Amino acid sequence: MYLKVNLDIRSSEQEKNDMLKLIETICDVADKARHRGLLSIMDEYENIDNALLKSALEFTLMGFAPEDIIENFNYLIFSENFDGRQLLERCIIYEAALRIYSGCKKEEIKLRLLSMLGEKWVYEELFPVIKA
Numbered sequence: 816m817y818l819k820v821n822l823d824i825r826s827s828e829q830e831k832n833d834m835l836k837l838i839e840t841i842c843d844v845a846d847k848a849r850h851r852g853l854l855s856i857m858d859e860y861e862n863i864d865n866a867l868l869k870s871a872l873e874f875t876l877m878g879f880a881p882e883d884i885i886e887n888f889n890y891l892i893f894s895e896n897f898d899g900r901q902l903l904e905r906c907i908i909y910e911a912a913l914r915i916y917s918g919c920k921k922e923e924i925k926l927r928l929l930s931m932l933g934e935k936w937v938y939e940e941l942f943p944v945i946k947a
Contacts, residue, residue, distance in 0.1 A: 830900040831932045834907060835940070837865065838928045841911040844872065846921040853916075867891070867905065871912035884912050907931055 826834075844859045853875060860876070863869050870891075874884045888909040897905060907928050914924045929937045 826899050826903050830903065831936060833900070834903060834928075834932060835936075837868070837904065837907060838925065840865075841868070841907070841915075841928065842921045842925045845911070845915045845919065845924045848875075848915050849918050849920065865908075868908050868911075871908050872915070875912060875916045881913060881916055884916065885909075888912070903931070 840863065844856050844863075847859060848856050856872060857876070860869060860872050863872070871884070871888070874887060879887070888905070892902070892905045892909065910927055910931065911924060914927060919927075926937065926941065929940050
């Protein structure tokens with residue numbers, strides 16, 4: 816299953832670039848949840864315009880167990896024939912929901928999500944070249 820998802824998740828450079836804002840939003844929410852508790856993200860929840868991310872956060876706020884989040888996202892991801900950007904976005908949010916729920920550090924989540932975009936994105940975002 817993972818090989819098929821990895822092949823179908825391929826996206827253009829622009830589509831991957833579009834995911835950076837989503838990843839930053841996720842990382843900010845994760846940081847707040849880790850430091851202030853899951854319920855502290857209620858305010859963030861209201862300001863998020865991505866319906867799928869809102870659903871994922873709702874699962875965590877409602878206290879769904881990780882295995883229930885996994886099951887729900889499996890349905891959301893594989894119920895239709897998503898590929899490219901749509902599949903990438905769903906996989907990023909799926910990973911984020913599980914990491915936020917488990918209390919991962921912002922940096923861990925960011926590395927995990929950027930790695931889904933590819934090696935280039937990890938190096939460019941986490942280790943930018945310092946220009947003199």
